[in-house]
Amino acid sequence: xxxKICPLxxxxxxxKTETGAIYQCSRKNCYWMEFAGSTTSFSVSDFFKFKKSIxxxxxxxxxxxxxxxxxxxxxxxxxxxxxxxxxxxxxLNLRDLLDGANFMIELNSIVKACLRSSQITVLA
Numbered sequence: 001x002x003x004k005i006c007p008l009x010x011x012x013x014x015x016k017t018e019t020g021a022i023y024q025c026s027r028k029n030c031y032w033m034e035f036a037g038s039t040t041s042f043s044v045s046d047f048f049k050f051k052k053s054i055x056x057x058x059x060x061x062x063x064x065x066x067x068x069x070x071x072x073x074x075x076x077x078x079x080x081x082x083x084x085x086x087x088x089x090x091x092l093n094l095r096d097l098l099d100g101a102n103f104m105i106e107l108n109s110i111v112k113a114c115l116r117s118s119q120i121t122v123l124a
Contacts, residue, residue, distance in 0.1 A: 015100040019093040022101035031101075035094060040082045049097040050077045056089065062088050 011023040011032060019112035031047040033040045042050060053075060062070050073091065076083040086094065 015097065015104045017093070017097050017100065020097045022097060024091065024105075033097075035097065036084065036090065038082065040080055043076065043079065046078050046080075048102075051102060052073075053077070054094050054098055057086075057091050059088055062091070067098055 006085075007086065010027045011025045012023040014024050014031070016022075020033065023032040023034075024030075025032060028041075028042060030042065031042045031045075057073055057075075062073065073086050074083060075086060084090070090093060
């Protein structure tokens with residue numbers, strides 16, 4: 001994966017599914033997302049904004065609306081050169097990927113906090 005992004009980056013896999021993967025780059029303090037055959041870079045804040053925009057897509061409306069244009073939604077992440085034309089299954093796959101990555105990011109923060117507090121207790 002890191003060769004696709006930049007040979008100098010230091011990326012770690014955050015979460016991976018059959019349809020994509022999220023990587024964290026500690027050197028550039030950003031996230032990289034592989035999805036739908038391409039790789040997209042996000043700043044940390046833009047990554048969470050993108051997740052929120054995907055979470056806000058009304059899948060039920062996409063399924064029930066009979067208009068042909070309702071079969072797809074267009075998402076253009078802030079500060080990227082990428083846009084996503086997503087069908088319902090793509091939205092669900094992307095949500096799965098982003099939810100898993102978000103969970104792993106939160107879990108990592110909790111583990112680090114627990115380790116810090118146990119180190120403080122040992123030192124005291």
